[in-house]
Amino acid sequence: MHDFDTDGHRARKRFGQNFLSDPNIIRKIIDGIRPQPGELMVEIGPGLGAMTDPLIERLGHLHVVEIDRDLIARLHERYTPAQLTVHEGDALKFDFGSLCAGEEGGVGPRLRIVGNLPYNISTPILFHLAGFADQVKDMTFMLQKEVVMRMVAEPGTEEYGRLSVMLQYRFRMGRLFDVPPGAFRPAPKVMSSIVRMAPLPAEQLGARDEALLGRIVAAAFGQRRKTLRNTLREFIDDAGLQALGIDPGLRGEKLSVEQYVAIANACAGREG
Structure with a gap:
Protein backbone atom coordinates (compact mmCIF):
# COMPACT_ATOMS: atom_id res chain seq x y z
CA MET A 1 0.00 0.00 0.00
CA ALA A 202 14.70 46.69 3.02
CA GLU A 203 17.63 49.11 3.38
CA GLN A 204 20.02 46.15 3.82
CA LEU A 205 19.07 44.43 0.57
CA GLY A 206 20.98 46.56 -1.91
CA ALA A 207 20.06 45.04 -5.31
CA ARG A 208 18.78 47.66 -7.75
CA ASP A 209 16.98 44.97 -9.78
CA GLU A 210 16.13 41.82 -7.83
CA ALA A 211 14.84 39.98 -10.90
CA LEU A 212 18.18 40.58 -12.62
CA LEU A 213 20.02 39.36 -9.50
CA GLY A 214 17.92 36.18 -9.66
CA ARG A 215 18.81 35.59 -13.32
CA ILE A 216 22.52 36.12 -12.68
CA VAL A 217 22.57 33.75 -9.70
CA ALA A 218 20.63 31.11 -11.67
CA ALA A 219 23.12 31.41 -14.54
CA ALA A 220 26.15 31.19 -12.22
CA PHE A 221 24.91 27.92 -10.71
CA GLY A 222 23.34 26.52 -13.89
CA GLN A 223 26.58 24.73 -14.76
CA ARG A 224 28.48 24.43 -11.50
CA ARG A 225 31.73 23.18 -13.05
CA LYS A 226 32.08 26.20 -15.32
CA THR A 227 33.75 29.48 -14.39
CA LEU A 228 32.04 32.87 -14.14
CA ARG A 229 33.75 33.85 -17.39
CA ASN A 230 31.53 31.28 -19.13
CA THR A 231 28.37 31.22 -17.03
CA LEU A 232 27.95 35.02 -16.84
CA ARG A 233 29.11 35.83 -20.36
CA GLU A 234 25.75 37.24 -21.42
CA PHE A 235 25.70 39.60 -18.41
CA ILE A 236 29.26 40.82 -17.84
CA ASP A 237 32.75 40.45 -19.36
CA ASP A 238 36.12 39.73 -17.73
CA ALA A 239 36.97 43.41 -17.42
CA GLY A 240 33.63 44.09 -15.71
CA LEU A 241 34.23 41.31 -13.17
CA GLN A 242 37.82 42.45 -12.55
CA ALA A 243 36.61 46.01 -11.98
CA LEU A 244 34.54 44.60 -9.10
CA GLY A 245 37.58 42.75 -7.73
CA ILE A 246 36.21 39.37 -8.85
CA ASP A 247 38.38 36.78 -10.61
CA PRO A 248 36.55 35.62 -13.80
CA GLY A 249 38.23 32.22 -13.35
CA LEU A 250 36.26 31.49 -10.18
CA ARG A 251 33.23 29.24 -10.05
CA GLY A 252 29.85 30.47 -8.84
CA GLU A 253 30.04 28.81 -5.42
CA LYS A 254 33.05 30.95 -4.43
CA LEU A 255 31.15 34.26 -4.50
CA SER A 256 29.41 35.83 -1.51
CA VAL A 257 25.86 37.18 -1.62
CA GLU A 258 27.34 40.71 -1.61
CA GLN A 259 29.47 39.95 -4.66
CA TYR A 260 26.43 38.72 -6.57
CA VAL A 261 24.62 41.93 -5.64
CA ALA A 262 27.62 43.94 -6.88
CA ILE A 263 27.58 42.12 -10.24
CA ALA A 264 23.82 42.60 -10.61
CA ASN A 265 24.10 46.32 -9.80
CA ALA A 266 26.93 46.78 -12.30
CA CYS A 267 24.77 45.11 -14.95
CA ALA A 268 21.68 47.11 -13.94
CA GLY A 269 23.76 50.29 -14.26
CA ARG A 270 24.68 49.43 -17.84
CA GLU A 271 21.11 48.49 -18.73
CA GLY A 272 19.84 51.72 -17.21
Whole structure:
Protein backbone atom coordinates (compact mmCIF):
# COMPACT_ATOMS: atom_id res chain seq x y z
CA MET A 1 0.00 0.00 0.00
CA HIS A 2 1.44 3.40 -0.97
CA ASP A 3 -0.42 5.26 1.80
CA PHE A 4 0.16 4.85 5.52
CA ASP A 5 -2.70 4.76 8.01
CA THR A 6 -2.15 6.90 11.11
CA ASP A 7 -4.87 7.94 13.54
CA GLY A 8 -7.49 6.88 11.00
CA HIS A 9 -5.95 8.98 8.21
CA ARG A 10 -3.87 7.61 5.36
CA ALA A 11 -0.68 9.59 4.76
CA ARG A 12 -0.71 10.41 1.06
CA LYS A 13 2.52 10.20 -0.86
CA ARG A 14 1.34 12.66 -3.50
CA PHE A 15 1.09 15.34 -0.80
CA GLY A 16 4.44 14.35 0.75
CA GLN A 17 2.72 13.63 4.07
CA ASN A 18 4.76 12.59 7.12
CA PHE A 19 3.04 13.39 10.41
CA LEU A 20 4.98 14.62 13.43
CA SER A 21 4.16 12.46 16.44
CA ASP A 22 6.92 12.88 19.07
CA PRO A 23 5.55 15.08 21.91
CA ASN A 24 9.03 16.15 23.08
CA ILE A 25 10.02 17.32 19.59
CA ILE A 26 6.68 19.11 19.18
CA ARG A 27 7.24 20.93 22.49
CA LYS A 28 10.76 21.89 21.44
CA ILE A 29 9.52 23.30 18.11
CA ILE A 30 6.73 25.32 19.77
CA ASP A 31 9.21 26.67 22.33
CA GLY A 32 11.48 27.66 19.42
CA ILE A 33 8.61 29.50 17.68
CA ARG A 34 7.47 31.20 20.95
CA PRO A 35 3.92 32.07 19.80
CA GLN A 36 2.36 34.99 21.71
CA PRO A 37 -1.38 35.57 22.29
CA GLY A 38 -3.03 37.52 19.47
CA GLU A 39 -0.18 37.14 16.96
CA LEU A 40 -1.09 36.70 13.29
CA MET A 41 0.23 33.25 12.37
CA VAL A 42 -0.36 30.79 9.53
CA GLU A 43 0.61 27.12 9.57
CA ILE A 44 1.32 25.43 6.24
CA GLY A 45 0.11 21.83 6.10
CA PRO A 46 -1.27 21.28 9.63
CA GLY A 47 -1.75 17.57 8.94
CA LEU A 48 -3.21 15.84 11.99
CA GLY A 49 -2.75 18.92 14.17
CA ALA A 50 0.40 17.98 16.11
CA MET A 51 1.58 21.60 16.08
CA THR A 52 -1.88 23.12 15.52
CA ASP A 53 -3.13 22.21 19.02
CA PRO A 54 -0.31 23.86 20.99
CA LEU A 55 -0.20 26.84 18.59
CA ILE A 56 -3.91 27.60 19.09
CA GLU A 57 -3.47 27.11 22.84
CA ARG A 58 -0.87 29.88 22.91
CA LEU A 59 -2.19 32.16 20.16
CA GLY A 60 -5.94 31.95 20.60
CA HIS A 61 -6.50 31.91 16.82
CA LEU A 62 -4.52 30.38 13.95
CA HIS A 63 -4.74 30.36 10.13
CA VAL A 64 -3.83 27.16 8.27
CA VAL A 65 -3.31 26.31 4.58
CA GLU A 66 -4.20 22.70 3.77
CA ILE A 67 -4.75 20.90 0.44
CA ASP A 68 -6.04 17.50 1.71
CA ARG A 69 -9.85 17.57 1.95
CA ASP A 70 -10.01 14.71 4.46
CA LEU A 71 -7.71 16.61 6.79
CA ILE A 72 -9.69 19.82 6.24
CA ALA A 73 -12.89 18.01 7.32
CA ARG A 74 -11.11 16.81 10.49
CA LEU A 75 -9.89 20.33 11.25
CA HIS A 76 -13.43 21.73 10.93
CA GLU A 77 -14.72 19.04 13.29
CA ARG A 78 -12.00 19.66 15.84
CA TYR A 79 -11.83 23.46 16.01
CA THR A 80 -14.29 26.35 16.03
CA PRO A 81 -14.03 29.27 13.56
CA ALA A 82 -12.94 31.43 16.52
CA GLN A 83 -9.92 29.14 16.96
CA LEU A 84 -9.03 28.29 13.39
CA THR A 85 -9.41 29.72 9.88
CA VAL A 86 -8.82 27.06 7.21
CA HIS A 87 -7.62 28.15 3.75
CA GLU A 88 -8.22 25.23 1.41
CA GLY A 89 -5.75 24.88 -1.45
CA ASP A 90 -2.14 24.65 -2.58
CA ALA A 91 0.38 26.63 -0.50
CA LEU A 92 2.40 27.15 -3.71
CA LYS A 93 -0.44 29.28 -5.08
CA PHE A 94 -1.70 30.84 -1.87
CA ASP A 95 -1.50 34.63 -1.42
CA PHE A 96 0.00 34.86 2.06
CA GLY A 97 -0.17 38.64 1.84
CA SER A 98 -3.97 38.43 1.87
CA LEU A 99 -3.83 37.42 5.56
CA CYS A 100 -2.44 40.88 6.39
CA ALA A 101 -5.27 42.76 4.66
CA GLY A 102 -7.32 44.84 7.07
CA GLU A 103 -4.97 44.17 9.98
CA GLU A 104 -5.22 46.97 12.51
CA GLY A 105 -2.39 48.68 14.34
CA GLY A 106 1.13 47.48 15.03
CA VAL A 107 4.36 48.68 13.50
CA GLY A 108 6.08 46.71 10.76
CA PRO A 109 5.34 43.25 9.34
CA ARG A 110 3.24 41.04 11.60
CA LEU A 111 2.67 37.75 9.78
CA ARG A 112 4.46 34.71 11.18
CA ILE A 113 4.59 31.56 9.02
CA VAL A 114 5.32 28.08 10.36
CA GLY A 115 5.01 24.52 9.13
CA ASN A 116 6.34 21.08 8.42
CA LEU A 117 6.89 21.67 4.70
CA PRO A 118 6.32 18.77 2.28
CA TYR A 119 9.74 17.63 1.08
CA ASN A 120 8.56 17.21 -2.50
CA ILE A 121 7.83 20.95 -2.93
CA SER A 122 10.28 22.49 -0.44
CA THR A 123 12.39 24.54 -2.88
CA PRO A 124 9.54 26.06 -4.94
CA ILE A 125 7.56 26.90 -1.81
CA LEU A 126 10.55 28.70 -0.26
CA PHE A 127 10.90 30.86 -3.38
CA HIS A 128 7.13 31.51 -3.32
CA LEU A 129 7.25 32.56 0.33
CA ALA A 130 10.25 34.83 -0.25
CA GLY A 131 7.92 36.98 -2.36
CA PHE A 132 5.97 37.91 0.80
CA ALA A 133 9.03 38.76 2.90
CA ASP A 134 8.11 42.43 3.30
CA GLN A 135 4.89 41.42 5.09
CA VAL A 136 6.46 38.75 7.28
CA LYS A 137 7.97 38.96 10.76
CA ASP A 138 9.57 35.51 10.59
CA MET A 139 9.18 31.98 9.25
CA THR A 140 10.02 28.75 11.09
CA PHE A 141 9.96 25.52 9.12
CA MET A 142 10.80 21.87 9.38
CA LEU A 143 12.46 20.63 6.22
CA GLN A 144 14.70 17.85 5.03
CA LYS A 145 18.10 18.47 6.68
CA GLU A 146 19.83 18.39 3.29
CA VAL A 147 17.66 21.33 2.13
CA VAL A 148 18.28 23.30 5.33
CA MET A 149 22.04 22.79 4.95
CA ARG A 150 21.77 24.32 1.47
CA MET A 151 19.71 27.23 2.83
CA VAL A 152 22.33 28.17 5.45
CA ALA A 153 25.46 27.15 3.47
CA GLU A 154 28.49 29.42 3.24
CA PRO A 155 30.39 30.32 0.03
CA GLY A 156 32.95 27.74 -1.03
CA THR A 157 31.04 24.77 0.37
CA GLU A 158 29.45 21.97 -1.65
CA GLU A 159 25.94 22.85 -0.35
CA TYR A 160 26.18 26.52 -1.37
CA GLY A 161 24.05 27.28 -4.42
CA ARG A 162 21.19 29.30 -5.88
CA LEU A 163 18.89 28.56 -2.92
CA SER A 164 21.59 29.72 -0.46
CA VAL A 165 22.25 33.02 -2.26
CA MET A 166 18.65 34.00 -2.97
CA LEU A 167 17.37 33.21 0.53
CA GLN A 168 20.38 34.71 2.34
CA TYR A 169 19.97 37.88 0.26
CA ARG A 170 16.47 38.34 1.68
CA PHE A 171 16.59 36.64 5.11
CA ARG A 172 18.74 36.16 8.17
CA MET A 173 18.90 32.36 8.35
CA GLY A 174 19.40 30.09 11.33
CA ARG A 175 19.36 26.32 11.72
CA LEU A 176 17.87 25.55 15.14
CA PHE A 177 18.07 21.76 15.60
CA ASP A 178 17.67 18.40 13.88
CA VAL A 179 14.61 16.12 14.04
CA PRO A 180 15.17 12.35 13.64
CA PRO A 181 13.02 10.19 11.34
CA GLY A 182 11.51 8.40 14.35
CA ALA A 183 9.65 11.58 15.33
CA PHE A 184 7.28 11.04 12.37
CA ARG A 185 4.66 8.55 11.25
CA PRO A 186 5.38 7.20 8.72
CA ALA A 187 9.11 7.68 9.36
CA PRO A 188 10.82 9.37 6.40
CA LYS A 189 14.13 7.99 5.17
CA VAL A 190 15.92 11.26 5.92
CA MET A 191 16.86 13.50 8.85
CA SER A 192 14.91 16.76 9.20
CA SER A 193 15.96 20.15 10.57
CA ILE A 194 14.22 23.24 11.94
CA VAL A 195 15.18 26.50 10.24
CA ARG A 196 14.23 30.08 11.09
CA MET A 197 14.10 32.82 8.46
CA ALA A 198 13.82 36.48 9.50
CA PRO A 199 13.44 39.01 6.66
CA LEU A 200 16.25 41.58 6.49
CA PRO A 201 15.27 45.28 6.52
CA ALA A 202 14.70 46.69 3.02
CA GLU A 203 17.63 49.11 3.38
CA GLN A 204 20.02 46.15 3.82
CA LEU A 205 19.07 44.43 0.57
CA GLY A 206 20.98 46.56 -1.91
CA ALA A 207 20.06 45.04 -5.31
CA ARG A 208 18.78 47.66 -7.75
CA ASP A 209 16.98 44.97 -9.78
CA GLU A 210 16.13 41.82 -7.83
CA ALA A 211 14.84 39.98 -10.90
CA LEU A 212 18.18 40.58 -12.62
CA LEU A 213 20.02 39.36 -9.50
CA GLY A 214 17.92 36.18 -9.66
CA ARG A 215 18.81 35.59 -13.32
CA ILE A 216 22.52 36.12 -12.68
CA VAL A 217 22.57 33.75 -9.70
CA ALA A 218 20.63 31.11 -11.67
CA ALA A 219 23.12 31.41 -14.54
CA ALA A 220 26.15 31.19 -12.22
CA PHE A 221 24.91 27.92 -10.71
CA GLY A 222 23.34 26.52 -13.89
CA GLN A 223 26.58 24.73 -14.76
CA ARG A 224 28.48 24.43 -11.50
CA ARG A 225 31.73 23.18 -13.05
CA LYS A 226 32.08 26.20 -15.32
CA THR A 227 33.75 29.48 -14.39
CA LEU A 228 32.04 32.87 -14.14
CA ARG A 229 33.75 33.85 -17.39
CA ASN A 230 31.53 31.28 -19.13
CA THR A 231 28.37 31.22 -17.03
CA LEU A 232 27.95 35.02 -16.84
CA ARG A 233 29.11 35.83 -20.36
CA GLU A 234 25.75 37.24 -21.42
CA PHE A 235 25.70 39.60 -18.41
CA ILE A 236 29.26 40.82 -17.84
CA ASP A 237 32.75 40.45 -19.36
CA ASP A 238 36.12 39.73 -17.73
CA ALA A 239 36.97 43.41 -17.42
CA GLY A 240 33.63 44.09 -15.71
CA LEU A 241 34.23 41.31 -13.17
CA GLN A 242 37.82 42.45 -12.55
CA ALA A 243 36.61 46.01 -11.98
CA LEU A 244 34.54 44.60 -9.10
CA GLY A 245 37.58 42.75 -7.73
CA ILE A 246 36.21 39.37 -8.85
CA ASP A 247 38.38 36.78 -10.61
CA PRO A 248 36.55 35.62 -13.80
CA GLY A 249 38.23 32.22 -13.35
CA LEU A 250 36.26 31.49 -10.18
CA ARG A 251 33.23 29.24 -10.05
CA GLY A 252 29.85 30.47 -8.84
CA GLU A 253 30.04 28.81 -5.42
CA LYS A 254 33.05 30.95 -4.43
CA LEU A 255 31.15 34.26 -4.50
CA SER A 256 29.41 35.83 -1.51
CA VAL A 257 25.86 37.18 -1.62
CA GLU A 258 27.34 40.71 -1.61
CA GLN A 259 29.47 39.95 -4.66
CA TYR A 260 26.43 38.72 -6.57
CA VAL A 261 24.62 41.93 -5.64
CA ALA A 262 27.62 43.94 -6.88
CA ILE A 263 27.58 42.12 -10.24
CA ALA A 264 23.82 42.60 -10.61
CA ASN A 265 24.10 46.32 -9.80
CA ALA A 266 26.93 46.78 -12.30
CA CYS A 267 24.77 45.11 -14.95
CA ALA A 268 21.68 47.11 -13.94
CA GLY A 269 23.76 50.29 -14.26
CA ARG A 270 24.68 49.43 -17.84
CA GLU A 271 21.11 48.49 -18.73
CA GLY A 272 19.84 51.72 -17.21
